Amino acid sequence: MPELMSTDRAELDALLASTVVGHVGFVDDTGRARVLPTAVVRWGERIVIHGSTGSGWLRRLAEGAPACVTVTAVDGVVVARSAFESSLLYRSAVLFGQFTVLQGTEKLAALDALTDRLLPGRVAEVRRPTAKELAATLLLAMPLTEWSLRTSDGFAEDPDDDVAGPAWAGQVRLGPAPLSIVPAPGLRPGIPVPASVAAVAGLR
Amino acid sequence: MPELMSTDRAELDALLASTVVGHVGFVDDTGRARVLPTAVVRWGERIVIHGSTGSGWLRRLAEGAPACVTVTAVDGVVVARSAFESSLLYRSAVLFGQFTVLQGTEKLAALDALTDRLLPGRVAEVRRPTAKELAATLLLAMPLTEWSLRTSDGFAEDPDDDVAGPAWAGQVRLGPAPLSIVPAPGLRPGIPVPASVAAVAGLR
Numbered sequence: 584m585p586e587l588m589s590t591d592r593a594e595l596d597a598l599l600a601s602t603v604v605g606h607v608g609f610v611d612d613t614g615r616a617r618v619l620p621t622a623v624v625r626w627g628e629r630i631v632i633h634g635s636t637g638s639g640w641l642r643r644l645a646e647g648a649p650a651c652v653t654v655t656a657v658d659g660v661v662v663a664r665s666a667f668e669s670s671l672l673y674r675s676a677v678l679f680g681q682f683t684v685l686q687g688t689e690k691l692a693a694l695d696a697l698t699d700r701l702l703p704g705r706v707a708e709v710r711r712p713t714a715k716e717l718a719a720t721l722l723l724a725m726p727l728t729e730w731s732l733r734t735s736d737g738f739a740e741d742p743d744d745d746v747a748g749p750a751w752a753g754q755v756r757l758g759p760a761p762l763s764i765v766p767a768p769g770l771r772p773g774i775p776v777p778a779s780v781a782a783v784a785g786l787r
Numbered sequence: 788m789p790e791l792m793s794t795d796r797a798e799l800d801a802l803l804a805s806t807v808v809g810h811v812g813f814v815d816d817t818g819r820a821r822v823l824p825t826a827v828v829r830w831g832e833r834i835v836i837h838g839s840t841g842s843g844w845l846r847r848l849a850e851g852a853p854a855c856v857t858v859t860a861v862d863g864v865v866v867a868r869s870a871f872e873s874s875l876l877y878r879s880a881v882l883f884g885q886f887t888v889l890q891g892t893e894k895l896a897a898l899d900a901l902t903d904r905l906l907p908g909r910v911a912e913v914r915r916p917t918a919k920e921l922a923a924t925l926l927l928a929m930p931l932t933e934w935s936l937r938t939s940d941g942f943a944e945d946p947d948d949d950v951a952g953p954a955w956a957g958q959v960r961l962g963p964a965p966l967s968i969v970p971a972p973g974l975r976p977g978i979p980v981p982a983s984v985a986a987v988a989g990l991r
Contacts, residue, residue, distance in 0.1 A: 603875070604861050606810035608822035616820040618812035618857040620879045653822040657808050659966075662984055665913050666902040667920040671807070675824050698870040702959075709869050709954050716871040738971040750913050751981045752971040755906075757964040762863075767942040767956040777955045779866075786861055786961055 589732040598674050598732065599625040601656055603701060603786050607632065608651040609644060623654055624700040629724040630678065631685070631693045636721045644682045644723055652678045652725065659757045663739030664750035670735060672754060678730040682723035690722045701786075705779035759784060793936040802878050802936065803829040805860055807905060811836065812855040813848060827858055828904040833928040834882065835889070835897045840925045848886045848927055856882045856929065863961045867943030868954035874939060876958060882934040886927035894926045909983035963988060 589595075605623030608616055619640055621632050630652060634641045644650055658672040685693050694717075695706045712720075739752055746752075762783060764776055793799075809827030812820055823844055825836050834856065838845045848854055862876040889897050898921075899910045916924075943956055950956075966987060968980055 604859055604877070606812075606822050606824075606857055606859070608810075608812040608820035608855070610814055610818070610820050614814070615853050615883070616812035616814050616822075616855050618810050618820075618822050618855045618881065620810075620857060620859040620877065622875060649819050651812070651820050651822045653810055653824060655808060655810070655824040660905050660987060662906060662909075665916070665920075666898065666910065667916055667924070669902065669905070669909070671826060671905070673808070673824065677822065679819070694870065698873065701864050701873070701875070702866060705866075705873070706870065710949070710952070712869070712871055716869075720871070738973075745914070746973060746975070748914070749978065751978050751984065752974055753980075753984070754969040754971075755984055755987045756967045756969060758967060760961040760964040763960045763962060765958040765960060767958075769942075769950060770956055771950070774953065774955045776957075780955065780957070780959055783864060783959045786864065786959075 586733060586735045589734060591732070594734070595676055595727070595730060595732050596625060598654060598656060598676050599623070599630070602654050605652045605654040607644070608653070609640070609648045622697060622701065623652060624697050626693050626696045626724065629726050631697060631722060631724045633694065633697055633720055633722045636719055638721065641721050641723065645684050645721060647681045649679070649681055650725060657757065660755045661739050662751065662753050662755060664741040664745035664748060664752045668739040668741055672735055672756065674732070674734045676730055676732045678725065678727065680725040680729055682725045685722040685724050690717065693722050693724060694720065701783070702779040703782040708777050708779055760786070790937060790939045793938060795936070798938070799880055799931070799934060799936050800829060802858060802860060802880050803827070803834070806858050809856045809858040811848070812857070813844070813852045826901060826905065827856060828901050830897050830900045830928065833930050835901060835926060835928045836886070837898065837901055837924055837926045840923055842925065845925050845927065849888050849925060851885045853883070853885055854929060861961065864959045865943050866955065866957050866959060868945040868949035868952060868956045872943040872945050876939055876960065878936070878938045880934055880936045882929065882931065884929040884933055886929045889926040889928050894921065897926050897928060898924065905987070906983040907986040912981050912983055
């Protein structure tokens, strides 16, 4: 099954545009690797993550701990004529680097990018963050400098004996997940579903 | 937004039953954390992963390198009345431990479990693995002993000022992704789509 390595930046951008969660790895105080999921959004030539200033692992990253951020989209299953040749269809990027803390206007702009990535256009629909909210939020950015991308696509390369046999082969491909919109129990009457919510797509 | 920690094994099992890919972290030769995606399947009281005996990172895990395996399902977005209170709906488990190499009948049974997790019932539809295929495959298992589970669900807890304002709040929930079945270009005529392929579900 063709598994391709790529250094095509457009493919990396496409992957980051179709996933919202990445897995961030770092070495903790005890010398062990830890892997935590968080929203990962491309912001120009960087990726950004965010969270509470009270988060120990974000503070560790903020101090410059080397990080590995892996972003993966599962696109389906390659069904071969044997179990051995069967595999997953996926795209995955592994990014290495160090995060730095964003401040001031950069922090605001990156936060807006995060919000609008999840809910396109949401920033224009809601009030601005307060000073207190900003102070409670840590915004970290890592440059897109050291990364690799791996894509598995295509069909199984079954040996001739298996191709001549009775087993089926092909792909099962996953389409975009359907969305359901649930108003909050305390929502005041008469507030319509906003455009940003109707525009959500590509969440993984 | 309620984020709950859980030690409920049934919740862990449910998460592992609804995801196929986990992110495996370990410390590499250079002392950096590396995070790689791979199919992660629960097999009784263990999780199993597999790959080629030629894979350097799997061999490192096989030698007993401490590992952190993180499994995450994104279930949607919590839309709050402000960007600050908005967040992701997700379930995530972080498992720590060391992998050991499975051999003999255990190896075969774990491989079958992996195959049937991706394509339910596929093992009964295809030929058995050959000795050569088995020799080329590394099967690793890690006990479910040290883990934690985090679940984010519910609605935003917006401050009263925001609740009284014009902004919408609720959830966008992701349903199961629709599947499309694509026969391989070289498939012999007359071979119907097997039951295992029709039964695929819950891939993430």
